[in-house]
Amino acid sequence: MHLLILEFINNMKIFLQKLFLKKSALSGFVFLCGLLFLSVFIPFISPYEQDIYGAVHFETAGQPPSFSHWFGTDTAGRDMLTITIRAGFYSLKVAFGVVFFSVLIGVPIGMFAGVSSKRIDEIIMRITDGFLAFPPLILPIAITAALGPSLNNVIIGISISWFPWYVRIARSQALIISSLDYVSISRSMGAGKLHVIKTHILPNSVSPILTQATIDAGYAILTAAGISFIGLGAQHPDVEWGLLITQSRAQFINHWWEVFFPGIFILLTAASFNIIGDELRNTTNEKMLNSG
Numbered sequence: 001m002h003l004l005i006l007e008f009i010n011n012m013k014i015f016l017q018k019l020f021l022k023k024s025a026l027s028g029f030v031f032l033c034g035l036l037f038l039s040v041f042i043p044f045i046s047p048y049e050q051d052i053y054g055a056v057h058f059e060t061a062g063q064p065p066s067f068s069h070w071f072g073t074d075t076a077g078r079d080m081l082t083i084t085i086r087a088g089f090y091s092l093k094v095a096f097g098v099v100f101f102s103v104l105i106g107v108p109i110g111m112f113a114g115v116s117s118k119r120i121d122e123i124i125m126r127i128t129d130g131f132l133a134f135p136p137l138i139l140p141i142a143i144t145a146a147l148g149p150s151l152n153n154v155i156i157g158i159s160i161s162w163f164p165w166y167v168r169i170a171r172s173q174a175l176i177i178s179s180l181d182y183v184s185i186s187r188s189m190g191a192g193k194l195h196v197i198k199t200h201i202l203p204n205s206v207s208p209i210l211t212q213a214t215i216d217a218g219y220a221i222l223t224a225a226g227i228s229f230i231g232l233g234a235q236h237p238d239v240e241w242g243l244l245i246t247q248s249r250a251q252f253i254n255h256w257w258e259v260f261f262p263g264i265f266i267l268l269t270a271a272s273f274n275i276i277g278d279e280l281r282n283t284t285n286e287k288m289l290n291s292g
Contacts, residue, residue, distance in 0.1 A: 028272030039089035048079035054237030106166025114174020218273030
């Protein structure tokens with residue numbers, strides 16, 4: 001375990017050093033940190049904190065952006081700046097939740113398949129292919145509909161749909177690393193599967209898994225927004241970007257700000273995760289070239 005922690009710290013140190021040299025990646029990192037901070041503390045900062053919990057103010061409904069309400073108000077009179085930033089908390093919750101459970105389920109299965117016999121490996125991969133046979137959005141929608149509309153069920157649905165990709169990544173890493181001479185020597189000296197995974201495979205698989213997880217976080221937000229848009233995701237009084245858009249789509253022509261600002265935050269957040277993921281991938285590739 002300490003090898004895994006040291007590998008993770010080393011990768012993050014290299015990444016952060018390169019991060020400050022890349023303006024786009026640094027901008028994405030700062031944006032995500034700022035969004036996380038504001039979305040957590042907005043109830044204590046905003047004068048309209050009651051709007052987060054479903055308050056209704058018909059006397060201020062549908063107002064365009066102004067000095068009093070920078071993002072305007074929605075049809076219930078809620079401050080759009082406050083609820084849009086707070087919605088970031090639930091969208092980030094989806095991103096981190098999906099990535100966490102997908103990695104937690106997929107990586108151990110993939111690594112076990114990579115060090116097991118050909119028959120066991122074949123069985124695991126055929127089951128994995130069965131999950132991947134579904135279109136990317138259909139399976140999460142079906143699972144969420146079966147469990148009932150809620151943000152937690154969205155996380156479960158997307159995680160079940162996406163964990164097979166981590167099975168493939170982890171299996172690929174396990175097969176590559178298991179073929180190396182020092183791992184073969186270790187196994188010939190009596191090292192078991194669990195020891196090989198913990199000591200050799202897992203520490204050397206952190207970079208590709210972390211890269212894929214970062215990119216997937218952005219896609220998870222887009223997927224959750226799509227599921228919420230059709231009514232299966234977050235439910236009132238919770239606020240989530242997809243839910244805000246679907247609640248306001250009928251007023252888009254006259255109340256453009258109710259859709260525009262949540263949409264911009266979805267775009268910026270997904271783009272930030274993708275930019276950081278690309279930089280992580282570049283860092284990983286450079287490290288592999290240097291070691292080679």
